[in-house]
Amino acid sequence: DIQMTQSPASLSASLGETVTIECRASEDIYNGLAWYQQKPGKSPQLLIYNANSLHTGVPSRFSGSGSGTQYSLKINSLQSEDVASYFCQQYYNYHTFGAGTKLELK
Amino acid sequence: EVQLVESGGVLVQPGRSMKLSCAASGFTFSSFPMAWVRQAPTKGLEWVATISTSGGSTYYRDSVKGRFTISRDNAKSTLYLQMDSLRSEDTATYYCTTGGWFAYWGQGTLVTVSS
Numbered sequence: 001d002i003q004m005t006q007s008p009a010s011l012s013a014s015l016g017e018t019v020t021i022e023c024r025a026s027e028d029i030y031n032g033l034a035w036y037q038q039k040p041g042k043s044p045q046l047l048i049y050n051a052n053s054l055h056t057g058v059p060s061r062f063s064g065s066g067s068g069t070q071y072s073l074k075i076n077s078l079q080s081e082d083v084a085s086y087f088c089q090q091y092y093n094y095h096t097f098g099a100g101t102k103l104e105l106k
Numbered sequence: 107e108v109q110l111v112e113s114g115g116v117l118v119q120p121g122r123s124m125k126l127s128c129a130a131s132g133f134t135f136s137s138f139p140m141a142w143v144r145q146a147p148t149k150g151l152e153w154v155a156t157i158s159t160s161g162g163s164t165y166y167r168d169s170v171k172g173r174f175t176i177s178r179d180n181a182k183s184t185l186y187l188q189m190d191s192l193r194s195e196d197t198a199t200y201y202c203t204t205g206g207w208f209a210y211w212g213q214g215t216l217v218t219v220s221s
Contacts, residue, residue: 034207036151043214044143044151049207087151091206094165095141095153 002026002090006098012106019075021101023088028068032092035064035073038100039084047086048073080105108132108210110202115215122192128185128202128212135183138205142176142187144198145214154200155187169195192219 003026013019023033031051036044046055048064051071061076075082083105088098114126126142142154155176156165164176175188185202199214 032206036208038151043201043211044208045211046207046209049209055209089151089208094167095143095156097151097153100150 002029002093002096004088004090004096004098006088006101008101009099010102010104012104013078014106015078015080017078019078019082019103021073021086021088021103023066023071023073023098025069025071025090029090029092031067032090033064033066033071034089034091035062036087036089037082037084038087044087075103078105108204110204110210110212112200112202112212112215115200115217117218117220118192119221120193120219123188123190124192124217125189126187126200126202126215126217128187130183130185130202133204133210135178136180140176140178140185141203141205141208142185143201143203143208143211144196144217145201146195146198149198152198157185189217192217194219 005024007022033051035048037047038044047058047062052064063074066072086101090096109131111129118124139158141156144152144154157176161178173191177186197219199216201214202212204210
C-alpha cells in the first residue's frame with residue numbers, strides 16, 4: 001500500500017501570507033495526486049488534481065506542484081476563508097489520503 | 107449542478123447490517139466511476155470502495171473486504187453501499203463521491219455502530 005506523509009499537521013499564518021503544505025508518497029505516484037479543502041462540518045472540496053491542475057471554480061491563489069514522491073500545495077495571499085483543513089490524496093494505486101493539515105489564522 | 111445526496115445512516119449494533127444510498131443528479135451518472143469515502147469523528151479521510159462505470163469492477167480497502175459491497179443502478183442514478191458485520195471502528199460519516207480524483211462530494215451520512 002502507498003503511504004502518504006503530510007506536513008505540517010497544523011499551521012498558523014497571517015492574512016496575506018503565503019503558505020505551503022507538503023505531501024510525500026512512499027513510492028512514485030506519477031502525479032496521481034489531489035488536494036482537498038475541508039471546512040468544519042462540511043464535505044471536502046477538490047482544489048487540485050493531477051498534482052498541478054486547478055479544479056473548476058477554485059481561486060488562482062491555490063497552486064500545486066511536485067513530481068515523483070514529493071508534492072506541495074501553495075496558497076498565495078492567504079484569505080480568512082482559507083481557514084480549513086487540507087488533505088492530499090494519491091490515486092495512482094487505489095486511494096490513500098494524508099493525515100491532514102489544519103490551517104489557522106495567526 | 108452536480109448533486110450527490112446520501113441517505114441510510116443510523117445507529118446500529120455491532121454485527122448488524124446497513125445499506126447506504128446515494129442519489130446522483132446533474133451529470134451523466136453512468137459515465138463516472140463512483141466511490142465511498144468515510145471520516146471517523148475528528149479524524150481524517152479514508153477511502154472505502156470504488157465501482158466502475160458499468161458496475162463490473164469493484165475495489166475495497168482491506169478492512170472492509172468481505173463485509174461491504176458497493177453497487178450501482180445506472181437507470182436510477184444511484185450508488186449503494188451494503189455494510190454487513192459492522193464494527194465499532196466503522197463508525198464514521200460516509201461520503202459518496204465521483205471518479206478517480208474525487209471532484210464532487212455529497213453532504214455525508216453518519217453511521218454509528220454501538221451497543
